[in-house]
Amino acid sequence: MFQIEELCSIVGKENVICDELLSKHTTFHIGGKAKYFVSPNYIEDFVEAVAYVRKEKQPYFILGNGSNLLAYDKGYDGVILATHLPNRKIEACEGKVAMDALVMMPPKDERRKQFALSEEELSKKTVVFAGSGIMLSGFANIIGKKGLAGFEFASGIPGTLGGAVAMNAGAYGGEIKDRILGAMLLLPNGERRYYQKEELELGYRSSLVQKESLIVLWALFAFETGDISEIEQTMQDLNARRKEKQPLQYASAGSTFKRPEGYFAGKLIENAGLRGYRVGDVMVSEKHCGFVVNVGEGTYDEARQVIEHVQKTVQEKFNVWLETEVKMVE
């Protein structure tokens, strides 16, 4: 029988919260109470927690930074397993790896051997190990300051590494697929397996992780050496472009819809006359029609109504179906 005390003993009592509002953990600021909200410090504890909820057949949901999610107002009647640790300092622990670990392995690092990387291809690159709970912004900033180039595109994406691999997140011409070497995944049968990049089936906002409900524990990346000031300048420029084009002053889950082949979702929505279309406190952004934003106390139902109205109207006017990029926590 499922017992919350058991989860507390696996991840630490301080890392389990009952009746936690999901609106506090989603960038849309929408979502009712989760029955249990569990955020382990270490990857090993996370794996054990997943095994326990699976064994006890509890509904569960893997949460990163909640930046691509729309959660029900009535909440989640199960266990939210969160990989991200906002404002938490992890004590070192023998034999355990922090959820937000970041380890750089330069070409001469002996540890690279265990991942069977091609030395020829990687002789000049630095391999970076990253835990699924690290934020992309932190990741990009840390490696940028060390003069590693190639992750600047990700610095403004407000998600975790695990969420970014699951979504194959991308921006400004770069995507996770371009830099990842492989990832350690947790399979439904509890086995852990390292998947090479090709096996991850990374496509436009899609991956094997999503298709088969796998869980990203950590991933490996490779970066070339670059000029620190150029890297920092590129990140600043890209973030300035975001500020200029995106409605960052409002809560949202980013681009609500995927880009349909041959079109831009925002342009179709604008041309359908839906700029500013509003239900309650949720609306199509005036600044960027590809974003549905929560301008106050928006609810799940309001967001769903806006999304469905946009889909229906664009379909009627242009015969194009807008598939949501945002995932539902239901």
Ligand SMILES: Cc1cc2nc3c(=O)[nH]c(=O)nc-3n(C[C@H](O)[C@H](O)[C@H](O)COP(=O)(O)OP(=O)(O)OC[C@H]3O[C@@H](n4cnc5c(N)ncnc54)[C@H](O)[C@@H]3O)c2cc1C
């Ligand atoms: C203002 C704004 C701007 C954005 N800009 C971009 C952009 O430029 N490019 C872009 O691609 N996206 C963008 N996004 C969307 C979002 O940031 C990305 O999709 C991001 O990768 C989601 O990461 P997350 O950690 O927040 O995942 P969540 O939103 O928490 O989860 C998203 C999905 O991934 C799954 N997931 C999370 N962690 C794991 C894991 N460890 N293992 C398996 N599955 C997991 C969840 O179960 C869920 O299905 C933006 C969002 C906002 C709010």
